[in-house]
Amino acid sequence: xxxxxxxxxxxxxxxxxxxxxxxxxxxxxxxxxxxxxxxxxxxxxxxxxxxxxxxxxxxxxxxxxxxxxxxxxxxxxxxxxxxxxxxxxxxxxxxxxxxxxxxxxxxxxxxxxxxxxxxxxxxxxxxxxxxxxxxxxxxxxxxxxxxxxxxxxxxxxxxxxxxxxxxxxxxxxxxxxxxxxxxxxxxxxxxxxxxxxxxxxxxxxxxxxxxxxxxxxxxxxxxxxxxxxxxxxxxxxxxxxxxxxxxxxxxxxxxxx
Numbered sequence: 711x712x713x714x715x716x717x718x719x720x721x722x723x724x725x726x727x728x729x730x731x732x733x734x735x736x737x738x739x740x741x742x743x744x745x746x747x748x749x750x751x752x753x754x755x756x757x758x759x760x761x762x763x764x765x766x767x768x769x770x771x772x773x774x775x776x777x778x779x780x781x782x783x784x785x786x787x788x789x790x791x792x793x794x795x796x797x798x799x800x801x802x803x804x805x806x807x808x809x810x811x812x813x814x815x816x817x818x819x820x821x822x823x824x825x826x827x828x829x830x831x832x833x834x835x836x837x838x839x840x841x842x843x844x845x846x847x848x849x850x851x852x853x854x855x856x857x858x859x860x861x862x863x864x865x866x867x868x869x870x871x872x873x874x875x876x877x878x879x880x881x882x883x884x885x886x887x888x889x890x891x892x893x894x895x896x897x898x899x900x901x902x903x904x905x906x907x908x909x910x911x912x913x914x915x916x917x918x919x920x921x922x923x924x925x926x927x928x929x930x931x932x933x934x935x936x937x938x939x940x941x942x943x944x945x946x947x948x949x950x951x952x953x954x955x956x957x958x959x960x961x962x963x964x965x966x967x
Contacts, residue, residue, distance in 0.1 A: 721746055721791070721875045721906035722767060724934075726776035729759075729766045733774065736762045741776075742925060742934030746874070749897065749907035751917035751924040751937065755950050758928035760910040767877055767908065768794060780875065790819055793868030795878040798860035803853030809863045810848040813838055816867035831870075838866035841899060843892040858889025865896055876900060878909040882916055894920055914941055 722744035729737045737759030744750045752760045765771040766778050769786030780788035793816070813835040814827050821831060839845050842862040847855065852863060861881055868876055876897070882890055897907055897920060911917055917924055917937060924940035926933040932949040933940035 720744075720779075721781055722908060723779045724763075724776070725779075727766065727773050727778045728775035729762050729771045729778075730774040731762075731771070735774070736771070736929070737766075737927060738930045739776070740925065740927065740931045740934065742923070742931075744875070744906045744908050744923075746906050747901050747904045748923065749901055749909060749921040751921035752908060752910040752927070753912070753914065753917055753924055753941070753949075754927040754932075758949075759930075760927060761879065763925070763927065764877055764879055764908070764910060768792065791873060792875045792877055793871060793873035795861075795864050795868050795876065795881055797880050797883060798857055798864055803860070805853065807852050808849050809839065809844060809852055809855065809859075809866075810835055812852050812863050813866045813870050816870035819871055834870045834872075835866070838870040839863070841869060842866045842896045843888075856886065856889070858885035858892075861885055862889055862892055862896075865893060869896065869900065872903075874905060876905055876907045876909075878907070880910050880912070882911055882913050890916070914946075917941065 720743045724740040724742050727740045728735050740763060752763060754760050762771055766773055767780055767785055769784070769789060778785055781791040814831060817827055817831040817834060821827060836845065836848065839848050842865055844859060844862055844866065847859065852860060855863065865878070865881065881893055885893070894916065897909070901907060909921070918941060921937050923935060924933065924937040925931065926940050926945055926949050928949045928951065933945050
């Protein structure tokens with residue numbers, strides 16, 4: 711693919727950023743960056759601010775203190791630089807559209823919604839489906855795919871426009887092992903191509919495997935740095951508010967206390 715939109719050395723930067731709803735702070739003093747060619751895991755309990763931070767990057771939540779910049783711009787002015795991957799569970803599986811048609815939707819930012827996709831767009835969609843291991847399901851109805859396959863199609867949709875920044879909202883929730891591996895492999899390829907990746911996840915093993923950095927949040931930032939230093943038992947216990955950590959075959963697991 712050759713359509714990549716170029717961005718700055720720091721695709722996403724948080725500078726003591728506080729986000730709020732109706733002026734009520736939801737997440738405070740986030741400070742760190744998502745460099746090109748690296749992935750940052752967004753980790754924390756439900757309701758702790760992960761979705762708020764993602765919405766701030768997408769320009770959907772006001773930043774009331776500090777700053778969030780995306781491709782050197784205000785987030786609302788930088789949406790063309792961001793490929794967003796929502797949770798597949800949030801989409802209507804009954805919508806009559808094929809996997810390939812879903813992926814082609816990712817090309818609209820380049821061709822406009824009123825133009826028909828051309829040969830180059832179809833080739834980009836087919837390549838993106840191949841990257842996530844679903845070339846053979848291009849003409850399958852999206853709703854007939856498994857949950858993990860639908861999640862892979864949504865990643866392919868984002869990849870088809872080759873954005874310099876990828877933002878993913880819990881892409882590994884409820885997916886099968888094959889789809890998890892396909893998602894990880896595709897994200898590693900994206901990083902190797904210079905893409906900056908911000909991904910929220912509850913799977914600490916995935917964070918350790920995929921992400922160079924981790925942002926640990928629960929209404930405020932507990933850590934933002936290299937994953938090994940951020941995902942310590944002490945910091946995770948503090949962030950999750952009294953929950954207990956156990957080691958399971960060398961993996962950190964958060965369990966209710």
